[in-house]
Each structure stands twice: as C-alpha cells, then as structure tokens.
Amino acid sequence: MTTTLTQAETAATALKAGTATDPSAAVERSVTQVATEERTTPAPGIARRVAGAVGSGLWKSAAVLAFLALWELGPTYLASPSTRVFLPPLHEVLLAWGKLFEAGTIQGHIAASLTRSVAGFGAALVAGVSLGLLIAWYGRLNSVLNPLLELFRNTAALALLPVFTLLLGTGEESKISIVAYAAFFPVLLNTIAGVKTVDPLLIRAARSLGLNSFRLFQKVILPSAVPTIFTGIRMAGTASILVLIAAEMVGAKAGLGYLIVNAQSSFLIPDMYAGILTVSLLGLGVNFLLVALEKHFSRWRTAVGSAAS
Numbered sequence: 001m002t003t004t005l006t007q008a009e010t011a012a013t014a015l016k017a018g019t020a021t022d023p024s025a026a027v028e029r030s031v032t033q034v035a036t037e038e039r040t041t042p043a044p045g046i047a048r049r050v051a052g053a054v055g056s057g058l059w060k061s062a063a064v065l066a067f068l069a070l071w072e073l074g075p076t077y078l079a080s081p082s083t084r085v086f087l088p089p090l091h092e093v094l095l096a097w098g099k100l101f102e103a104g105t106i107q108g109h110i111a112a113s114l115t116r117s118v119a120g121f122g123a124a125l126v127a128g129v130s131l132g133l134l135i136a137w138y139g140r141l142n143s144v145l146n147p148l149l150e151l152f153r154n155t156a157a158l159a160l161l162p163v164f165t166l167l168l169g170t171g172e173e174s175k176i177s178i179v180a181y182a183a184f185f186p187v188l189l190n191t192i193a194g195v196k197t198v199d200p201l202l203i204r205a206a207r208s209l210g211l212n213s214f215r216l217f218q219k220v221i222l223p224s225a226v227p228t229i230f231t232g233i234r235m236a237g238t239a240s241i242l243v244l245i246a247a248e249m250v251g252a253k254a255g256l257g258y259l260i261v262n263a264q265s266s267f268l269i270p271d272m273y274a275g276i277l278t279v280s281l282l283g284l285g286v287n288f289l290l291v292a293l294e295k296h297f298s299r300w301r302t303a304v305g306s307a308a309s
Contacts, residue, residue, distance in 0.1 A: 088270050093277060096270035105259075106278060112254040113244060113282070116172065120179025121240040125233065128184050132191025132229075137217070142192075153189070157182035157243050161250065170251030175244060182243040183236035190232025194225030230294040237286045245279055256282070 058065075072090040079087060100106040135142045161178055168174035198221055206220045248257025256275050263271035 086269060088273065092270045093273040096268075097274035097277065100271065100274060106274070109254055109256050109259045109275070110278065110282070113241075113248065113256045116175050116248075116255070117179055117240045117244050120176045120244070121183050121237060123176070123180040124183035124187055124236055124240070127180075128187030128232070128236070129191050129229065132188045133195060133222075135188075136192045136195035137221075149185075149188070153185045157239075158246055161247060165251065175247045175252070178247050179240045179244050183240040186232040186235035186239060187229070188232070190235070191225065191229050194228030194232075195221055197228065198224040226297050227294070230290065230297070234287060234290045234294075237290050238283055241279065241283050241286065 068090060075084045075087045075089045097106065135145060157178055160181065161174075164174040164178045164181075168177060202220050202224065203216065206216050211219065244255070245257040245260070248255035249261040252258040256279050260272055260275040260279075263269070263275060
C-alpha cells in the first residue's frame with residue numbers, strides 16, 4: 001500500500017510540474033510499476049514454509065545425524081586403539097564402500113541378494129494374500145487350517161534353515177524357499193486380520209444395495225482390508241531381507257550376507273561394516289517403496305477423508 005501511494009504521489013507531482021502531458025498515461029505507468037514490483041518481490045509466506053520444512057526435516061533426522069556423528073567421533077576420541085581396529089570411524093567405512101563400488105563388487109552382491117529376496121518375497125506375497133483371503137472368507141477352512149498355521153508360525157525360519165539346506169542343497173532354491181517361508185506368515189496373518197476387521201455396517205449396507213458376493217468382496221472387503229494387509233507386507237519385506245542375509249552366510253558365493261561374513265573372516269573390518277550399512281539402506285529403501293505403494297492403493301481413504309472434512 002505504501003508503494004502504491006508513493007507511485008501515485010510521483011504521478012501527481014509530474015502532472016503538476018507539467019512533465020506529463022497525458023494524466024491517464026501517468027497513472028497507467030504507476031500501476032504497471034507497482035504490479036512489476038509486487039511480482040518481483042518474493043512472498044514472505046513461501047520463505048516461512050521453506051524454513052519450516054527445513055527445520056522439520058532437521059528435527060526428524062536429528063537422531064540419525066547424532067548417531068552418525070557418534071560413529072565418526074566415538075572411535076577416534078572415545079575408544080581405545082584396540083577397539084578402533086574393530087570399530088572404525090564412519091569415514092573409513094565410507095571409503096571402503098567407495099572402493100567396493102569402484103571395483104563393482106558391491107553391485108554384484110546387491111544384485112544377488114535382491115534377486116533372491118524379490119523371488120522369495122513375491123512367492124510369499126501371492127500365497128499369503130490368496131490363502132489369507134480364502135481362510136478369512138470361509139470359516140470352516142479357518143477352523144481346519146488354523147492349528148497347523150499356528151504350529152508353523154511359531155517355528156523360527158532360521159531354525160529351519162538346516163532343513164531347507166539338507167532338502168534343497170546350498171543353491172538358490174534353499175535360500176529363496178527360506179525367504180518365502182519367513183515372509184509368508186506376516187502376509188497371511190495380516191490378510192486374515194484385515195478381512196475379519198471390516199466394519200459389519202459396511203457389509204450390511206453393501207448387501208442392502210444388492211451387491212453379490214463377488215462385488216461385495218471386490219468393492220468393500222478388499223479395499224477395507226488393504227491397510228492391514230500392507231502392514232503385513234511391510235513386515236514381510238523386512239523379514240525377507242534379514243532372513244536372506246543370515247541364509248547367505250551359510251554356503252553362498254555371492255550376496256550381502258556372504259560379503260559380511262567373508263570380510264569378517266578375512267579381517268577386512270571396514271568392508272564388513274560397509275556390507276552392514278548397505279543392508280540397512282536396502283531395508284530402508286524397501287520400506288519406503290512399500291509405504292508408497294500402500295498410499296497408492298489406499299488413496300481412496302484420503303479422498304474420503306478430504307470429502308468429509
């Protein structure tokens with residue numbers, strides 16, 4: 001407003017002094033100058049939003065940054081020289097990771113682990129969701145299979161690793177199978193829970209509208225169970241990586257688990273930590289991917305919430 005008044009006073013002064021022969025042209029020039037200045041002046045609201053986003057990001061990552069700082073400074077200034085041999089600072093681990101990357105070693109191990117993990121996880125996803133939907137939909141099937149499922153669910157996957165190795169050998173089949181076994185039960189149990197916890201009012205409303213069983217399952221049951229199912233999928237994704245790393249430490253010739261145990265036995269401690277760090281980042285990336293997929297398949301919930309508000 002102050003800028004507008006200043007421009008108007010300038011135009012009035014020019015008119016009085018006789019420098020402007022056309023009053024409308026002077027006023028038009030003043031309005032144009034004000035509009036130009038308003039467009040070139042950054043909005044203070046944008047700066048505040050950017051600063052708030054940066055501050056929120058720093059606050060959320062404060063614990064991670066503190067951990068990395070402790071990892072870098074702790075072995076150097078707090079630990080004894082003998083401890084520093086077995087716990088190198090972060091920069092040495094990153095240098096070792098860079099050397100493995102330049103040599104193409106880390107990429108090969110990541111590819112081997114991802115191939116096995118994706119194959120086992122995919123098999124567990126298809127089997128777990130399909131069987132879970134059937135068990136939750138048909139009560140008699142649930143009563144028959146539930147005791148057997150409870151027996152195997154409480155048997156740790158790594159406890160069966162020798163069994164898988166003896167039956168399938170030390171090749172890819174045993175590793176993919178143990179990953180599928182570990183990822184199967186989180187998907188199965190959360191699928192059953194997701195279907196059973198659907199609001200009965202929604203089911204009665206859908207039946208009153210004349211939906212048959214297939215349409216009811218497609219339009220009501222499955223969309224309502226998606227969040228719970230994806231909770232199991234995320235748990236299965238984490239389990240598939242962790243169990244695979246343990247399986248690769250026995251009888252494997254490639255993979256991140258093999259890299260870790262081989263570096264440890266060869267006393268290449270920075271390489272060992274580089275492998276561990278890669279596993280952590282890989283698991284974090286898988287979790288972010290599954291969260292994004294969950295948001296995609298649950299976008300109808302956001303739309304309903306926005307419409308209600």
